[in-house]
Amino acid sequence: MIKKRLFIKILVTYLCIIISTLTMLGILLSFLLNNFFIYNKQMEMLVKANDINKLVQPFLVKKRDPGELIRLLNSADRNLGTEIWVIDPNGFVIAAAADQKAHEGNLVGADDILEMQQGKVSIRKGKSQLYDETVLWVITPVQENNRVIGGIIMYSPIIGITQTMTKVKNLFIYSAVVSILFSAVVVYFFSRYLTGPLQEMNRVAKQLASGNLAERVSVKQGDEIGDLGMAFNHMASEIQKNEKVRRDFLADVSHELRSPLTSIQGFVEAMIDGKDKTPEQRQKYLGIIHDESLRLARLVNELLDLSKIESGTVEIAREPVDMTEIVQDVITKAKAVVNDKKIKLYRENPGRSVMVMGNRDRLGQVMTNLLANACRFAPSGSEIGVIISENAADVKVTVRDEGEGIPEAELPYIWERFYKVDKARSRGQGGTGLGLAIVKHIIQSLGGRVFASSSNTSRTEIGFILPKAAIPPGYPE
Numbered sequence: 001m002i003k004k005r006l007f008i009k010i011l012v013t014y015l016c017i018i019i020s021t022l023t024m025l026g027i028l029l030s031f032l033l034n035n036f037f038i039y040n041k042q043m044e045m046l047v048k049a050n051d052i053n054k055l056v057q058p059f060l061v062k063k064r065d066p067g068e069l070i071r072l073l074n075s076a077d078r079n080l081g082t083e084i085w086v087i088d089p090n091g092f093v094i095a096a097a098a099d100q101k102a103h104e105g106n107l108v109g110a111d112d113i114l115e116m117q118q119g120k121v122s123i124r125k126g127k128s129q130l131y132d133e134t135v136l137w138v139i140t141p142v143q144e145n146n147r148v149i150g151g152i153i154m155y156s157p158i159i160g161i162t163q164t165m166t167k168v169k170n171l172f173i174y175s176a177v178v179s180i181l182f183s184a185v186v187v188y189f190f191s192r193y194l195t196g197p198l199q200e201m202n203r204v205a206k207q208l209a210s211g212n213l214a215e216r217v218s219v220k221q222g223d224e225i226g227d228l229g230m231a232f233n234h235m236a237s238e239i240q241k242n243e244k245v246r247r248d249f250l251a252d253v254s255h256e257l258r259s260p261l262t263s264i265q266g267f268v269e270a271m272i273d274g275k276d277k278t279p280e281q282r283q284k285y286l287g288i289i290h291d292e293s294l295r296l297a298r299l300v301n302e303l304l305d306l307s308k309i310e311s312g313t314v315e316i317a318r319e320p321v322d323m324t325e326i327v328q329d330v331i332t333k334a335k336a337v338v339n340d341k342k343i344k345l346y347r348e349n350p351g352r353s354v355m356v357m358g359n360r361d362r363l364g365q366v367m368t369n370l371l372a373n374a375c376r377f378a379p380s381g382s383e384i385g386v387i388i389s390e391n392a393a394d395v396k397v398t399v400r401d402e403g404e405g406i407p408e409a410e411l412p413y414i415w416e417r418f419y420k421v422d423k424a425r426s427r428g429q430g431g432t433g434l435g436l437a438i439v440k441h442i443i444q445s446l447g448g449r450v451f452a453s454s455s456n457t458s459r460t461e462i463g464f465i466l467p468k469a470a471i472p473p474g475y476p477e
C-alpha cells in the first residue's frame, strides 16, 4: 500500500513541475515569437514603403497614374501577400495593386489618413476578418516641397504567425506528453527503490514488536535509506542486547536471593522440627539466620543503590575533595578489620593534598569496596598498598594486593553485576558480586574511568582515574 501512495505523491509532484514549467515556457515563447514576427514585419514594410514612395513620387508630381508601376511591384512580391494602394491627400484610392476595380475610387478610413495628412508615417495593427491573421498596415505620405500630395498604404497579413504558434503549441503538448510518460517510468522505479526498504523495515519492525528480536533488515543502499536501515538494525541489536541483560539480571538476582533464603528456610524448619536441642545449638542457628538475613538486606540495598546510580535518579554532587584524606580515613577503618590477618596496609602519595572533582561519601564507598576486595583476597602477612599519583589533568588511585590475582580473560568482566571469578570462593566469603559494578558506576558518573590489571605473579592492581580539581584557596597543602 505504501508503494502506491508514495508513487502517486511523487508522480503528482513531477507532473506539477513539468506542466507548470512547460506552460510558463510556452507562454513566454509565444509572446516573444509574436513580438519578434511583428517587429520584423514592421521593419520590412517600412523599408519597402520608403522605396515605393520614392518611385511613386514623380508620378504624383506629374499627375500621372502610378497604377502600372504598383501592379508591377506588387506582382513581384505576391508571395508576401502585401497589398499596395496609392491614395490622394483626401484618402481616395488612386491606384490599387491587385484587384483594382474593387478598390480604386474608394475612400480609406478617416483615422488612417489623419497622420498622413500631417506628413507622418503611421503603422497600425489589427485583426483581419479576411485571413484570421494579425494584419499590419503602413501609411506613408508622399510629399513635394513639404506638401502632402498623396500617400501609400501597404497592407499585409503577418503570414504564418498563427501557424507557427500552433506548431509551437503542438510541440509543447508533445514534449509534455513524452516527459510525463518518461517521468511516470522514472517515478515508478524511484518509488520502488524507496518503498522496498521501507516495506521491509515495516515488516521487521512488526516482527521485533512481536518478540522476534533476531530479525534484521537487509538494506544495502549507500544513501540515507541505507543509513536508516543500518540505524534500524543497530536499534534492533540494542533491543536484543537489553533484553538479554534484563533476563540475565533477573536470573542473577533470583539466584543470589535464593541461597540466603534457602539457608534461612532450612534453619527455621530445623528449629520448628525441634532440632535445636541445646541452647548453644539454638544460638548457632539463630546466628546463621541473622547473618543470612543481613546478607539479604545488603544485597537488596546494593541493588537499589546500583539501580539508582545507573538510572541517574540520584544526583551525585561534585565538589573538590582531598583524595589523600579519603584514603587515609578508609585505611584507618580497614586496619581494625584486617588486624587478625596480619596484613600491612600502606599508602603512597605525592605528600600533599591531591584534589579531585568528586563526592566524599561516594569516593569513601569506592575505596571501601576496593580495599575490602583486596583484604579478602590477600593472604595473611602480605601487604596491601594504596597508591595515589597525579599528572597535570588527572589523579590516579590504585589499590595493590599480593593475593591470588584475577585471570587475564576474566579481567573485563569483574565490573559486571554479580560477576565473581570463582563463584564458590566468593560466596563462602559473603560477596554479592555487586561491589565493583557500583564502583564503576560511581566513578563514571563522576567523569572518570576504572582500570584493573593482574599478573600471575600475584599482584593485582585495581583503581580509577578522576579529573583533577584546583586546590581551593586557603586549603592546607
Ligand SMILES: Nc1ncnc2c1ncn2[C@@H]1O[C@H](COP(=O)(O)OP(=O)(O)OP(=O)(O)O)[C@@H](O)[C@H]1O
Residues within 6 Å of the ligand: 369, 373, 374, 377, 401, 403, 404, 405, 406, 414, 419, 420, 421, 422, 426, 430, 431, 432, 433, 434, 435, 436, 437, 460, 462
Ligand atoms: N583484589 C582482588 N583480587 C582477586 N580477585 C578480585 C579482586 N577484586 C575483585 N576480585 C574478583 O572480582 C569479583 C567481583 O568483585 P566485586 O567487588 O564486584 O564483588 P564481590 O567482592 O564478590 O562482592 P561484594 O563486593 O558485593 O561484597 C570478585 O568476586 C572477585 O572474584
Ligand SMILES: [Mg+2]
Residues within 6 Å of the ligand: 369, 372, 373, 431, 435, 436
Ligand atoms: Mg567486593
